[in-house]
Amino acid sequence: MSLTLKKISQFLRHNSLKLRNVRHYCKKAEDTEIPVNPLKKYYSANDQATNGHIYDKKPFKYTCVAGKTYAWCLCGRSSSQPFCDGTHKNQFLQIKHKPIRFTVTETKDYWLCNCKQTKNRPFCDGTHLREDIQAKRTL
Numbered sequence: 102m103s104l105t106l107k108k109i110s111q112f113l114r115h116n117s118l119k120l121r122n123v124r125h126y127c128k129k130a131e132d133t134e135i136p137v138n139p140l141k142k143y144y145s146a147n148d149q150a151t152n153g154h155i156y157d158k159k160p161f162k163y164t165c166v167a168g169k170t171y172a173w174c175l176c177g178r179s180s181s182q183p184f185c186d187g188t189h190k191n192q193f194l195q196i197k198h199k200p201i202r203f204t205v206t207e208t209k210d211y212w213l214c215n216c217k218q219t220k221n222r223p224f225c226d227g228t229h230l231r232e233d234i235q236a237k238r239t240l
């Protein structure tokens with residue numbers, strides 16, 4: 102019984118620290134809005150059912166330029182994360198994931214998913230905070 106209470110208090114303390122960090126980094130209300138990829142409907146790669154390997158357990162902040170097309174790595178094996186470097190084309194690795202092409206409508210900082218488990222590719226939707234993802238090993 103006391104072991105369970107101890108685990109619950111550890112979980113609450115751990116997650117409240119994360120929430121404090123989120124509030125610290127999200128100074129404006131618009132920072133908390135999760136953007137949507139306007140190219141989602143044009144590329145079938147967005148419909149891939151599975152996700153890639155967990156590259157990192159936290160998102161990456163990057164200044165995206167409006168109208169420019171980017172290729173976000175879904176397989177998690179690229180060496181220029183969070184973007185694709187063509188590693189998925191290596192026949193010996195037998196990677197089935199394809200990169201996600203995306204663009205933005207406004208030039209500003211975006212949080213790009215690095216855990217590769219987001220449901221709103223390529224933008225972080227907070228999925229990396231899941232306990233099972235935090236417990237997994239990265240590549």
Ligand code: FES
Nearest residue numbers: 214215216225228
């Ligand atoms: S880094 Fe993947 S959902 Fe946040």
